[in-house]
Amino acid sequence: MNKTANISPFVNEPFVNFGLEENKQAMEKAISKVKSELGQNIPLHIGERKVFTEDVITSVNPGNLDEVIGYVSKANQALAEEAMHIAVNTFETWKKVSASERAEYLFKAAALMRERKHEFSALMILESGKNYAEADADTAEAIDFIEFYAREMLRLEQINETQPLTKVQGEDNRLTYIPLGVGVVIPPWNFPLAICVGMTTAAVVSGNTVLLKPASTTPVIAHKFVALMEEVGLPAGVINFIPGSGAEVGDYLTSHPKTRFISFTGSKEVGLHISKLAANTSEGQIWIKRLIAEMGGKDGIVVDETAGLDAAAQAIVASAFGFQGQKCSAGSRAIIVEAVYDEVVEKVKELTEKLVVGSPELNYPAGPVIDKGSYDKILGYIEIGKAEGTLLTGGSPAVGNGYYIEPTVFADVNPDARIMKEEIFGPVLAICKAADYKEAIHIYNDTEFGLTGSYFSSDQKRIEEALETMHCGNLYINRKCTGALVGAHPFGGFNMSGTDSKAGGYDYLLLFTQAKLTSRKL
Ligand SMILES: NC(=O)c1ccc[n+]([C@@H]2O[C@H](COP(=O)([O-])OP(=O)(O)OC[C@H]3O[C@@H](n4cnc5c(N)ncnc54)[C@H](O)[C@@H]3O)[C@@H](O)[C@H]2O)c1
Numbered sequence: 001m002n003k004t005a006n007i008s009p010f011v012n013e014p015f016v017n018f019g020l021e022e023n024k025q026a027m028e029k030a031i032s033k034v035k036s037e038l039g040q041n042i043p044l045h046i047g048e049r050k051v052f053t054e055d056v057i058t059s060v061n062p063g064n065l066d067e068v069i070g071y072v073s074k075a076n077q078a079l080a081e082e083a084m085h086i087a088v089n090t091f092e093t094w095k096k097v098s099a100s101e102r103a104e105y106l107f108k109a110a111a112l113m114r115e116r117k118h119e120f121s122a123l124m125i126l127e128s129g130k131n132y133a134e135a136d137a138d139t140a141e142a143i144d145f146i147e148f149y150a151r152e153m154l155r156l157e158q159i160n161e162t163q164p165l166t167k168v169q170g171e172d173n174r175l176t177y178i179p180l181g182v183g184v185v186i187p188p189w190n191f192p193l194a195i196c197v198g199m200t201t202a203a204v205v206s207g208n209t210v211l212l213k214p215a216s217t218t219p220v221i222a223h224k225f226v227a228l229m230e231e232v233g234l235p236a237g238v239i240n241f242i243p244g245s246g247a248e249v250g251d252y253l254t255s256h257p258k259t260r261f262i263s264f265t266g267s268k269e270v271g272l273h274i275s276k277l278a279a280n281t282s283e284g285q286i287w288i289k290r291l292i293a294e295m296g297g298k299d300g301i302v303v304d305e306t307a308g309l310d311a312a313a314q315a316i317v318a319s320a321f322g323f324q325g326q327k328c329s330a331g332s333r334a335i336i337v338e339a340v341y342d343e344v345v346e347k348v349k350e351l352t353e354k355l356v357v358g359s360p361e362l363n364y365p366a367g368p369v370i371d372k373g374s375y376d377k378i379l380g381y382i383e384i385g386k387a388e389g390t391l392l393t394g395g396s397p398a399v400g401n402g403y404y405i406e407p408t409v410f411a412d413v414n415p416d417a418r419i420m421k422e423e424i425f426g427p428v429l430a431i432c433k434a435a436d437y438k439e440a441i442h443i444y445n446d447t448e449f450g451l452t453g454s455y456f457s458s459d460q461k462r463i464e465e466a467l468e469t470m471h472c473g474n475l476y477i478n479r480k481c482t483g484a485l486v487g488a489h490p491f492g493g494f495n496m497s498g499t500d501s502k503a504g505g506y507d508y509l510l511l512f513t514q515a516k517l518t519s520r521k522l
């Protein structure tokens with residue numbers, strides 16, 4: 001039977017146009033509603049148990065440090081162990097639930113999230129400092145991931161039934177993708193809904209149970225998603241919500257013998273640390289842990305002299321400063337050929353200076369960075385940049401009761417400079433001059449990362465060359481290097497950017513399964 005017959009084809013959730021007054025007002029209303037509910041105590045979810053702990057994570061609005069978003073209970077190792085026990089037991093029943101039933105929970109969740117999309121976005125505006133469009137894009141991507149992975153599970157189920165194997169007379173041979181077991185899901189804070197939702201739903205719809213350890217700066221929005229899954233009736237114990245310290249709970253779970261897989265998205269440093277822990281075997285462990293690790297980037301845009309220079313400058317600014325440069329895909333480097341260098345640099349400076357810094361709640365284009373640690377680190381890099389390039393604009397903290405920093409552009413930066421090599425993860429752009437397009441591509445490739453890149457040109461031959469030689473997981477031509485769409489631009493990077501898992505792509509669910517061959521003598 002074709003189980004996908006009644007399901008409409010996947011389409012991306014449209015973005016909301018906040019240029020329309022009614023949409024702007026709808027978001028303002030959602031922000032007011034969410035604000036009236038802030039400051040609650042949020043429990044761990046361990047199976048059916050809601051556990052409130054004395055030790056809590058206090059989530060604070062990075063754009064208004066006087067506003068507490070919520071007090072989130074914090075797991076210790078004993079609670080993490082209890083959650084592991086529940087997840088192991090629940091796996092025994094969840095793995096037997098049919099793929100279509102598992103997908104049905106996701107379809108319900110997507111519908112409910114769509115109904116309440118402004119509420120989800122409003123919470124992100126307050127908890128992570130996104131402006132309206134960035135928060136809306138995050139919610140849209142979360143809905144996309146849920147819809148996409150639900151359909152993908154149904155497709156995988158069909159593949160299970162129809163996998164083409166070489167025919168052998170007298171044998172019935174089948175290859176079936178079955179779930180792995182208990183997974184530890186560790187998302188970052190910068191797409192606090194979309195990435196958390198995507199990683200979790202992919203694991204769960206594939207038949208696994210999970211321990212979700214959200215990022216400590218954005219646990220309230222993660223909990224809103226967990227509560228939604230509970231509301232649609234997902235059985236208790238399938239998603240266990242266990243916020244906690246990376247060093248304590250994170251290390252404990254990634255080293256745990258019952259952990260079958262780890263799905264991590266975050267920095268290179270933490271990713272490599274987890275990779276080491278996951279490679280060790282603990283007493284009683286009977287498998288090699290599977291690790292899916294999506295990590296940082298030092299992404300860049302190359303512009304040659306045949307490019308549309310206005311479009312290139314707009315893309316450079318959008319890629320560098322969208323969500324204050326706090327995207328793994330952020331175009332924190334621009335490499336421009338000499339012939340058009342001055343012109344593009346001037347345009348980039350002008351556009352950057354139009355980005356007014358202010359409260360995300362009031363929808364300013366440039367908001368705060370996530371926390372004090374990031375704020376100090378970024379300002380540190382700005383000081384390094386002052387010695388490594390020409391400060392064109394920005395370069396200082398910005399006014400406001402939060403972690404506000406001016407969008408900052410450095411020109412004439414040497415390819416070997418630290419601000420051309422290291423991920424800053426903030427509103428800092430380094431611009432470098434190249435003699436010609438070949439040298440520009442060479443500079444682009446001279447990095448340990450390999451996540452996103454763009455090439456701006458109108459020369460078809462050079463575009464072909466760039467498509468072949470620019471080494472990254474997501475390469476774009478004549479457009480910005482951020483904003484991958486689920487289904488259209490499967491996302492993941494090369495080298496130190498991670499395991500190239502291609503989230504939102506047609507291979508992704510295979511990472512959460514193992515293939516079992518059965519051969520029956522007829
Ligand atoms: N490649 C991608 O798809 C992608 C997407 C988004 C973000 N990122 C990267 O994520 C980084 C920003 O996110 P971040 O600051 O949350 O990253 P991070 O590495 O500091 O944290 C990521 C997650 O790991 C957890 N963690 C920290 N120490 C841990 C430990 N010892 N054991 C287990 N978990 C631990 C954190 O609590 C968080 O949930 C940037 O480097 C960015 O490029 C990559």
Ligand SMILES: N[C@@H](CCC=O)C(=O)O
Pocket residue numbers: 190191326327328329481482483484485491
């Ligand atoms: N997928 C997002 C980036 C995710 C990481 O931060 C993009 O394409 O801009």
